[in-house]
Amino acid sequence: MRFRDELRDFFRFLRRPGFTPRLPGRKAGDGWVEDWFPALSVGRLLKWALFLWLVNLIFLGPIAVAAAGVGGATHRLSLDHLPWLQALLWAPIVEELVFRYGLRRLGQAWWLVPAAVAAMFMGPKWPGVLMLAGIVAVCWLPYLAAPPGTCRPLPWRYRQAYRGVFPWVFHLGSMLFAAVHLYNFNLHQTPPWLLPLLVLPQWLTGLVLGWLRVRRGIGASMLLHALFNGGPLLVVWLVIQAAPDLVK
Template structure:
């Protein structure tokens, strides 16, 4: 496997948030598969991947970091680009998609864009299946497909089936490690590009399109760092928290000052 499965030494202390920020910026400059962040429990690597040792408070700090950067810097750029190109957002503030934002998108998008970053062996079937589910949306066919993908991810470990945990040949793994920086940044760009669907683009010039999704690009970098350095569970949880914050603000505005929504 690309990460140790068991037999880890006992975890050392968790980094401070500013240390994690420093590690994130270093990682973005030079993405790498190892090592994981300190603080992981000793034991099964698969379990720690899905249920990492990370506090909700720490994830909230990362969400606050993203909200602040997007609100002060990247968000205004996106708004200006939308105004210049005539793009409008598809979100209907009177019908907030809570289920999609808090559960569906975090799980499906992390499976599509980030699960295989550390576990590339199942990418050949997992990514196409997750993309199909993403296109189906949160309806019963898509929900059943995602459920099947998660079962296929979990069953080899829950049923102790070592033969189903085989990784890529060593030669392929070496090539993947060399190309990992490209894979990481391309998946972050692809994650941002998918969010162009959130807009009615009208006649927006092509050169303005990247500016519309700058917030999602930064978010993709942070989520990718969490996936690689902490685990897929951390990126899913942060994804849900990040999505929920702005929607909660919109909901509060609608309840407390509906005239502002107009």
């Protein structure tokens, strides 16, 4: 499947979010393995990351910068201590578990989302890291301890009801994902009506990550999340190396 075909599928998905069809390329076998370890090339992930970087750089980023200037908001990013570990490992795992894992695993969402939210607010310190590791272990254990196909799905009536509200769940989750990133700013006296503009890039990113989670799997959305975060940090690091006076 070509990238432009996936791009068309993404925009169709935004109009009518749904569980099917999965994108071609999934191997036959245990769906849990494909969910966490999708058959997806690094090149394809790079194309999606490039798409997000370009749209955010050319369109949504300038809007966010203008809104920050009008409202007086400033970013919390410290050029002295770039958050590599948080951006490349912590955020992709914990935020995908909070906002997107339950999109296709509703039977686990009732306990997983509150636990992952608690880990997210603990932050990447030992209590939060241990809790996050425990959440992933509990997600994997039923599938590792039982033969493929033996884990019981939700009753059919619940799945049908969830299908009806899924578009609302998907779009609300994307907006909440963007809203959480307001924490990246010192808001000062920013008017409330400007707040959504500050996180337009995160909103688009959440839409793409949600689509990828549904179509490819949670592993794919985690990988793209890490790649998306890593690109801007790498640019900032290179600029600092070329002009170290910027951090003084």
